[in-house]
Amino acid sequence: xxxxxxxxxxxxxxxxxxxxxxxxxxxxxxxxxxxxxxxxxxxxxxxxxxxxxxxxxxxxxxxxxxxxxxxxxxxxxxxxxxxxxxxxxxxxxxxxxxxxxxxxxxxxxxxxxxxxxxxxxxxxxxxxxxxxxxxxxxxxxxxxxxxxxxxxxxxxxxxxxxxxxxxxxxxxxxxxxxxxxxxxxxxxxxxxxxxxxxxxxxxxxxxxxxxxxxxxxxxxxxxxxxxxxxxxxxxxxxxxxxxxxxxxxxxxxxxxxxxxxxxxxxxxxxxxxxxxxxxxxxxxxxxxxxxxxxxxxxxxxxxxxxxxxxxxxxxxxxxxxxxxxxxxxxxxxxxxxxxxxxxxxxxxxxxxxxxxxxxxxxxxxxxxxxxxxxxxxxxxxxxxxxxxxxxxxxxxxxxxxxxxxxxxxxxxxxxxxxxxxxxxxxxxxxxxxxxxxxxxxxxxxxxxxxxxxxxxxxxxxxxxxxxxxxxxxxxxxxxxxxxxxxxxxxxxxxxxxxxxxxxxxxxxxxxxxxxxxxxxxxxxxxxxxxxxxxxxxxxxxxxxxxxxxxxxxxxxxxxxxxxxxxxxx
Ligand SMILES: Cc1cc2nc3c(=O)[nH]c(=O)nc-3n(C[C@H](O)[C@H](O)[C@H](O)COP(=O)(O)OP(=O)(O)OC[C@H]3O[C@@H](n4cnc5c(N)ncnc54)[C@H](O)[C@@H]3O)c2cc1C
Numbered sequence: 001x002x003x004x005x006x007x008x009x010x011x012x013x014x015x016x017x018x019x020x021x022x023x024x025x026x027x028x029x030x031x032x033x034x035x036x037x038x039x040x041x042x043x044x045x046x047x048x049x050x051x052x053x054x055x056x057x058x059x060x061x062x063x064x065x066x067x068x069x070x071x072x073x074x075x076x077x078x079x080x081x082x083x084x085x086x087x088x089x090x091x092x093x094x095x096x097x098x099x100x101x102x103x104x105x106x107x108x109x110x111x112x113x114x115x116x117x118x119x120x121x122x123x124x125x126x127x128x129x130x131x132x133x134x135x136x137x138x139x140x141x142x143x144x145x146x147x148x149x150x151x152x153x154x155x156x157x158x159x160x161x162x163x164x165x166x167x168x169x170x171x172x173x174x175x176x177x178x179x180x181x182x183x184x185x186x187x188x189x190x191x192x193x194x195x196x197x198x199x200x201x202x203x204x205x206x207x208x209x210x211x212x213x214x215x216x217x218x219x220x221x222x223x224x225x226x227x228x229x230x231x232x233x234x235x236x237x238x239x240x241x242x243x244x245x246x247x248x249x250x251x252x253x254x255x256x257x258x259x260x261x262x263x264x265x266x267x268x269x270x271x272x273x274x275x276x277x278x279x280x281x282x283x284x285x286x287x288x289x290x291x292x293x294x295x296x297x298x299x300x301x302x303x304x305x306x307x308x309x310x311x312x313x314x315x316x317x318x319x320x321x322x323x324x325x326x327x328x329x330x331x332x333x334x335x336x337x338x339x340x341x342x343x344x345x346x347x348x349x350x351x352x353x354x355x356x357x358x359x360x361x362x363x364x365x366x367x368x369x370x371x372x373x374x375x376x377x378x379x380x381x382x383x384x385x386x387x388x389x390x391x392x393x394x395x396x397x398x399x400x401x402x403x404x405x406x407x408x409x410x411x412x413x414x415x416x417x418x419x420x421x422x423x424x425x426x427x428x429x430x431x432x433x434x435x436x437x438x439x440x441x442x443x444x445x446x447x448x449x450x451x452x453x454x455x456x457x458x459x460x461x462x463x464x465x466x467x468x469x470x471x472x473x474x475x476x477x478x479x480x481x482x483x484x485x486x487x488x489x490x491x492x493x494x495x496x497x498x499x500x501x502x503x504x505x506x507x508x509x510x511x512x513x514x515x516x517x518x519x520x521x522x523x524x525x526x527x528x529x530x531x532x533x534x535x536x537x538x539x540x541x542x543x544x545x546x547x548x549x550x551x552x553x554x555x556x557x558x559x560x561x562x563x564x565x566x567x568x569x
Contacts, residue, residue, distance in 0.1 A: 098556075100169045105190040108167035109147045112192070115159050116149060123148045132174050132193045133186035139447055139499055140182030140528040145172065146190030150198050154274060154282060154313040157194065161311070162280045164192050164558060172560050173307040175217050175248040178241035180448055181527030183252065183306055187561055194311065196247050203314065207232050210319045211271060211288060216247030216312045227319070234319035237262035238269060240523065247312045252525035253304030257356040257430070260346070260483035261389065262320060264523065265303050273299055274314035278554040288316055301549070306525055307560040309553045323389040325355060327423035328399055330384045330406040331413040335361065336459035338384050341409035342482050343455055345402055353398040355387040358430045359482035361462070364437065364490075365429075367477050371439030373432045375425045379413065384482065385430045430479075437477045437490045444475075444492040449506045451513035452522025455485040461516055465489060465509055472505050474498075486522035526564045534566045 055062040057072035064072075100108060112122045123129070124147050134142035146169070151157045164171045170187040175196045177184065186193070199217035205227075206212065214223065221242065224235045238249055239256035248254075250273065255264035263269075272286040285299040286292050302310055332338040342357050360368070360383050369377040384406070388398045399416045406414055417423040438446055453461050462478060469476045469491065480487030489509060491502050510520045510533055520526075520533040535543045547565055550557070 100167050111163045138182045142185035145186040145193035148193040157276045176243045176245040178244045180524045181529035183527035213316050233322045255523045261355045272316040275310035306564045326388050327417045327426045328386040329415045330411040332382045335462045337410040339458045341406045344405045350398040350401045353390045355389045357483040358385045359480040361478035364477035367440035368436040371436035374428045433479045447491045450524040452486040453516045453518030457516040531566045
C-alpha cells in the first residue's frame with residue numbers, strides 16, 4: 001500500500017510547480033515561497049485528499065486504511081439511499097399536487113375495470129384518452145386523461161367518485177364536448193374522465209306542469225325532438241352549440257340565440273338537480289315545485305361551476321310553450337344603427353314578441369355568400385336577423401313595428417319571411433354562420449371568442465375590435481346575440497405560428513370588454529382560457545369566495561382542477 005502511495009505521489013509531484021515539490025519533499029515546516037497571483041491559482045489541495053479523490057473506495061488501489069475505505073463506502077451508500085428514496089418519493093407521491101402516483105393510478109384503473117367489467121365501459125386506448133382530453137375548437141394547452149369511464153346512472157357516478165377519492169385521482173366530466181375554453185382537458189399526472197354522454201334518457205315528462213326530468217347527458221336538441229315527436233307543444237329554450245348536453249349547459253352557464261326572450265341558464269329553467277358531490281354523497285337541490293323559498297338557491301351553485309363542485313346526473317327542466325315563429329331581416333350601414341334599432345324594438349310594447357336578434361357583420365355576410373350554403377346571396381352589410389313569436393295578428397303587428405323602427409334608424413332593406421319555408425331559408429344565414437366562415441376560407445382554422453357588454457356599448461366594442469383585428473393583420477367574421485350585448489369574433493388563422501398573434505388579439509378584446517363594464521365571457525364560460533381575467537372582472541374578494549366554496553365542497557381538489565379558478569400567484 002505504502003509503495004503504491006509513494007508511486008502515485010511521485011507521479012503527481014512530477015507534474016506540479018517547484019514550490020509544491022519543495023513543500024512536499026521537505027515537509028510542511030519548510031520555508032514557503034511568497035505567493036504570487038499565479039502561484040495562488042495553482043496551489044494544490046491537500047495531496048492526501050487529492051490522492052483519495054482519484055480512486056473509488058471500492059478500488060484495490062484506494063490509498064487508505066480499511067477503516068477509511070469502510071467509512072467512505074458507508075457514506076456513499078447513505079447518500080445513494082437518500083437520493084433513491086427522494087426519487088421514489090417524488091414519483092410516487094408528487095409533492096406539488098398531492099394526487100395519485102403512477103402506481104396508484106394503475107391501481108385506480110384496475111379498480112374501475114373491476115367495478116365496470118362490461119365491454120367498453122373503461123378505456124385506456126390512447127386515441128380515446130386524447131380525444132376526451134382535447135377539442136378541435138380550443139387552442140388552449142390540453143393533456144389526455146389516464147382513463148375514460150362511461151357512466152350510465154347516478155350509482156355509476158357514485159362508484160367512480162368513490163374510487164377516485166380513495167386513489168386521490170382528479171376527475172373531469174365530459175358530456176357533449178362542445179365547450180370552447182379547454183373545459184374538459186386532462187389533468188397531469190393522470191385524471192379519470194367521466195363520460196356522461198350515455199346518460200341520455202328522458203325519465204319523466206309532466207306536460208300538465210310544463211316540466212320534465214332527464215339524465216344529464218341528453219342533448220338539448222334531442223329533448224325538443226322527442227317532445228315534437230310525441231306531439232307535446234312544449235320545448236326547452238336554451239340553445240347553445242349543436243350537440244351540447246344538459247349537464248354541460250349547466251356546467252358552463254350557457255345561453256344562445258333565444259336568450260333575448262327566454263334568458264340564460266342562470267334563470268329559472270333548472271328546477272332541481274341531482275348532484276354527486278366529491279365525497280360520493282348524492283343530493284337534490286330542490287323538488288319539482290315551480291318556485292321555492294326554502295333557503296338559498298343551491299341549484300345556482302352548480303350552474304357555471306364547470307364540473308368543479310359536483311357531477312350533475314339528473315335535472316328537472318322547466319319547459320316553455322311552442323309558439324308560431326316567423327323570421328325577419330334588416331340591413332344597415334353600420335353596427336351603431338343596428339344596435340340602436342334593437343334597443344328601441346326591445347323596449348317597445350312588441351319587445352316580448354322578439355325571440356332572437358342576431359347581428360352578422362359585413363364580413364360574415366360576405367363569407368355566407370362566398371360559401372354558398374344558403375338559398376340566395378344577400379347584400380354585404382351589417383345585418384340583423386329576428387325571430388318573431390306569437391299568434392298571427394301579434395306577429396304581423398310586431399313585424400310592422402320592427403320595420404318602422406329599423407327604418408327610423410337608417411335601415412335601407414327589410415325582409416319579412418311570411419311562410420315557414422321563407423323563414424327557414426332566411427334563418428339559414430344565421431344557422432350556417434360558423435360553417436360559412438370556414439367554408440369561405442378553405443384551409444383556415446378558427447378561434448371563436450365570446451365577450452359581453454351592456455348593449456349600448458356594443459357598437460363601440462365591435463368598431464374598436466374590427467379596427468384592432470385589421471391592424472393586427474387578422475381576418476375575422478363577427479356574429480352577436482345583439483339583444484344581450486353578447487358577441488363572438490371568429491378569428492381565422494392558418495398555422496400554429498399565428499397563434500400568439502390571435503391570442504394577443506383575444507386578450508385585447510377581453511380588456512376592451514372589461515373596460516366597457518362587460519364580462520370576459522357572456523356564455524361560453526371560463527375553462528382554462530379565461531381564468532386569468534376573473535380577478536380583474538370580479539375582484540379578488542369574489543374570486544376568494546369562489547375558492548372558499550370550492551375548498552369546502554371539494555377539499556382534495558379532485559373535481560376538474562386547473563379550470564375556472566384563477567391560479568394563485
Ligand atoms: C358551433 C358552436 C356554437 C356554440 N354556440 C353557443 C351559444 O350560442 N351559446 C352558448 O352558451 N354556448 C355555445 N357554444 C358552446 C357550448 O355549446 C356550450 O358551452 C355548452 O353549454 C357546452 O355543453 P357540452 O355538453 O358540450 O359540455 P362539455 O363541453 O362536455 O362540458 C362543459 C363543461 O361542463 C362540465 N360538465 C359537463 N357535464 C357535466 C355534468 N353532468 N355535471 C357537471 N359538470 C358537467 C364539464 O366538465 C366542462 O367543464 C357553442 C359551441 C360550438 C362548438
